[in-house]
Amino acid sequence: MIKRKSILLLLVPFLLNLVFCVNFITAVQNDISKRVDIDRSNIPKNILFGSFMGGRSHVKPMLDIATILAERGYNVILLASGNNVLSSEYPAVKQISLGPGMGMKNLGKDGIDEEQDYNAMKSLWEMGVISYKRTYEKYKSVVEDYNIDLIFCDLLINEACIDVANTLKKPVVVLVSALQIVDPKPYKFDPILGCNISLENESIWERFRCNFIQVFRYVYSLSDFTNQLNEMRKQMNVDLGQLTLGGFKASLVLIDTFFGFELPQTLPPYIQEIGPILSEEYPPLTPELSDFINGHERVLYVSFGTLYSTTTDNNSKLLQSFIEAINKKIIDGVVWALVETPKDYFYPTLKLSDGTQIQSSQILNNEHPHIHIAEFVPQFAILNHTNTKLFFNHGGAGSAHESLYTGTPMLVLPFAGDQMGNAQKLVSAGVASSLKLTTLDVNDILNKMDSLLKEENVKNNSERLKVLAKINSKRKYRAADLIEYILHSSSFVEYVDDDFLKEWVPAETRMGFIRAYNLDIYAILIGIALSIIGIIVVKLIKFIGFIISPSSDDQKSKKD
Numbered sequence: 001m002i003k004r005k006s007i008l009l010l011l012v013p014f015l016l017n018l019v020f021c022v023n024f025i026t027a028v029q030n031d032i033s034k035r036v037d038i039d040r041s042n043i044p045k046n047i048l049f050g051s052f053m054g055g056r057s058h059v060k061p062m063l064d065i066a067t068i069l070a071e072r073g074y075n076v077i078l079l080a081s082g083n084n085v086l087s088s089e090y091p092a093v094k095q096i097s098l099g100p101g102m103g104m105k106n107l108g109k110d111g112i113d114e115e116q117d118y119n120a121m122k123s124l125w126e127m128g129v130i131s132y133k134r135t136y137e138k139y140k141s142v143v144e145d146y147n148i149d150l151i152f153c154d155l156l157i158n159e160a161c162i163d164v165a166n167t168l169k170k171p172v173v174v175l176v177s178a179l180q181i182v183d184p185k186p187y188k189f190d191p192i193l194g195c196n197i198s199l200e201n202e203s204i205w206e207r208f209r210c211n212f213i214q215v216f217r218y219v220y221s222l223s224d225f226t227n228q229l230n231e232m233r234k235q236m237n238v239d240l241g242q243l244t245l246g247g248f249k250a251s252l253v254l255i256d257t258f259f260g261f262e263l264p265q266t267l268p269p270y271i272q273e274i275g276p277i278l279s280e281e282y283p284p285l286t287p288e289l290s291d292f293i294n295g296h297e298r299v300l301y302v303s304f305g306t307l308y309s310t311t312t313d314n315n316s317k318l319l320q321s322f323i324e325a326i327n328k329k330i331i332d333g334v335v336w337a338l339v340e341t342p343k344d345y346f347y348p349t350l351k352l353s354d355g356t357q358i359q360s361s362q363i364l365n366n367e368h369p370h371i372h373i374a375e376f377v378p379q380f381a382i383l384n385h386t387n388t389k390l391f392f393n394h395g396g397a398g399s400a401h402e403s404l405y406t407g408t409p410m411l412v413l414p415f416a417g418d419q420m421g422n423a424q425k426l427v428s429a430g431v432a433s434s435l436k437l438t439t440l441d442v443n444d445i446l447n448k449m450d451s452l453l454k455e456e457n458v459k460n461n462s463e464r465l466k467v468l469a470k471i472n473s474k475r476k477y478r479a480a481d482l483i484e485y486i487l488h489s490s491s492f493v494e495y496v497d498d499d500f501l502k503e504w505v506p507a508e509t510r511m512g513f514i515r516a517y518n519l520d521i522y523a524i525l526i527g528i529a530l531s532i533i534g535i536i537v538v539k540l541i542k543f544i545g546f547i548i549s550p551s552s553d554d555q556k557s558k559k560d
């Protein structure tokens with residue numbers, strides 16, 4: 001009786017915890033979209049946005065937040081690799097180049113399997129380490145020249161940005177599109193680590209393999225880079241002691257995603273979900289595209305982003321499956337944004353399943369009435385058109401967000417990085433099917449297209465997620481609000497002070513894991529329980545021994 005009571009008592013803090021966690025989640029998701037009326041006269045005003053990767057997909061979400069802050073009277077500067085990415089679409093933001101743009105154009109050319117994907121990640125890291133010093137100095141000089149008060153860093157390969165902020169004692173806000181790196185959970189993984197996105201239904205061995213073996217392999221494989229990076233950091237007088245477990249220290253981490261697409265988990269207050277970040281305005285359809293899409297009822301839109309393309313063999317298979325899909329009336333039109341794929345990356349003649357031969361040059365020169373090849377496309381406008389029924393893409397976060405926002409089901413062919421994980425997330429959300437570069441097959445593509453277009457489930461899930469994406473797309477204003485709060489707060493509490501932003505840091509980070517989760521108490525209780533059991537067992541053995549062989553027998557046998 002007593003035992004049962006004490007177990008219940010132990011459970012109370014856990015139950016309370018559960019209740020509060022749930023309340024907390026709903027509190028975070030409440031959106032403050034109305035104009036906040038705060039006195040901005042004495043708030044520090046200069047904000048730097050930094051991205052080492054540069055490129056549309058990394059820079060665009062930053063510029064969307066920067067634009068809101070510019071409208072509120074802040075001076076915003078973007079420092080990114082490449083030259084004036086998107087500067088015509090975002091004139092309010094001053095842009096400075098961090099160096100040459102990062103091309104990943106040829107990533108898919110030799111085909112990619114999981115091992116190669118890993119290598120692609122490694123070469124990115126290498127690039128980051130090699131250019132660390134140059135990048136660090138550039139960030140530092142801009143921060144000093146423009147008297148920057150807060151630094152907003154894209155997380156990917158951008159250690160220099162965060163290090164400069166911490167060294168110069170400036171608050172730093174980090175933006176990333178997946179939670180895996182910033183708040184890892186033992187039940188959520190990524191195909192980059194060779195594991196499923198969710199370990200919910202995996203065996204104990206699989207959970208062990210992912211959580212220990214795979215994580216260890218990954219950390220080990222990157223250890224050279226980590227060491228080189230830390231060496232560079234020492235040379236630049238970066239204090240390595242301030243780096244926390246995730247490898248960086250930030251005042252606030254913003255996640256450009258939303259639960260529904262991302263798998264649910266709890267988050268501490270200094271990590272906030274603010275995605276999907278979408279622009280206010282998008283370029284409209286060109287007259288040519290508008291005519292094409294209006295003239296077809298079931299259009300497939302194909303785009304693998306601005307960075308990726310694949311082999312001649314695979315490209316030809318893709319083109320062949322589009323022609324056959326039209327012939328089989330699965331779709332009636334295709335718009336393919338061939339941005340990075342040169343037109344000679346196709347076999348000159350395509351042989352269809354029924355034996356017909358087709359010259360690919362005819363199609364690539366737009367002589368096919370139902371296939372439109374374009375070099376630049378206003379992606380959002382195409383997806384937003386009611387006749388666009390399916391989006392064939394590479395699983396980039398930006399494309400996935402736009403597709404979810406417009407309720408367009410997806411066929412995903414991931415190339416690298418977070419795309420494998422995004423593909424799995426979209427499939428598990430019930431709005432997509434995924435393909436593999438290594439096993440591309442025309443019939444498989446046709447079957448998947450057909451069922452994505454026919455299945456009622458897919459339609460329903462797309463409609464459901466569309467609403468969720470729309471509601472959540474307002475949260476870029478919340479991101480701007482939070483940045484304003486940090487600046488506001490920094491004018492009252494010294495940034496170096498331990499009390500700065502203490503309101504967002506749960507006690508557990510100060511208490512340590514053992515105390516925060518009462519592990520010390522459990523250890524004592526288990527100790528006590530084991531001692532009691534031990535005493536009982538010893539007594540029992542003595543007692544049994546006494547019954548079986550009373551001491552007189554014992555002595556007899558010894559004499560024998």
Ligand SMILES: *[C@@H]1O[C@H](CO)[C@@H](O)[C@H](O)[C@H]1NC(C)=O
Nearest residue numbers: 110111311313314438439440
């Ligand atoms: C796609 O390209 C890669 C690399 O050439 C190749 O290994 C793979 O077999 C190709 N897929 C198909 C189905 O042709």
Ligand SMILES: *[C@@H]1O[C@H](CO)[C@@H](O)[C@H](O)[C@H]1NC(C)=O
Nearest residue numbers: 194195196197198201202206
């Ligand atoms: C991931 O899960 C799916 C089904 O839940 C399973 O078919 C697949 O083999 C799993 N993948 C890995 C890498 O464990």
Ligand SMILES: *[C@@H]1O[C@H](CO)[C@@H](O)[C@H](O)[C@H]1NC(C)=O
Nearest residue numbers: 196197198199200201202428
């Ligand atoms: C695991 O199994 C449960 C029960 O069948 C199901 O509700 C849940 O969706 C599954 N999770 C995953 C990630 O497949």
Ligand SMILES: *[C@@H]1O[C@H](CO)[C@@H](O)[C@H](O)[C@H]1NC(C)=O
Nearest residue numbers: 280281282380381384385386
């Ligand atoms: C998307 O389409 C709807 C109507 O289908 C229209 O009202 C809306 O303005 C479009 N959005 C953009 C950004 O083009």
Ligand SMILES: *[C@@H]1O[C@H](CO)[C@@H](O)[C@H](O)[C@H]1NC(C)=O
Nearest residue numbers: 455456457458459460461463
């Ligand atoms: C999809 O939604 C409709 C109503 O909007 C409902 O009648 C139908 O049963 C749903 N289909 C599935 C497969 O859940």
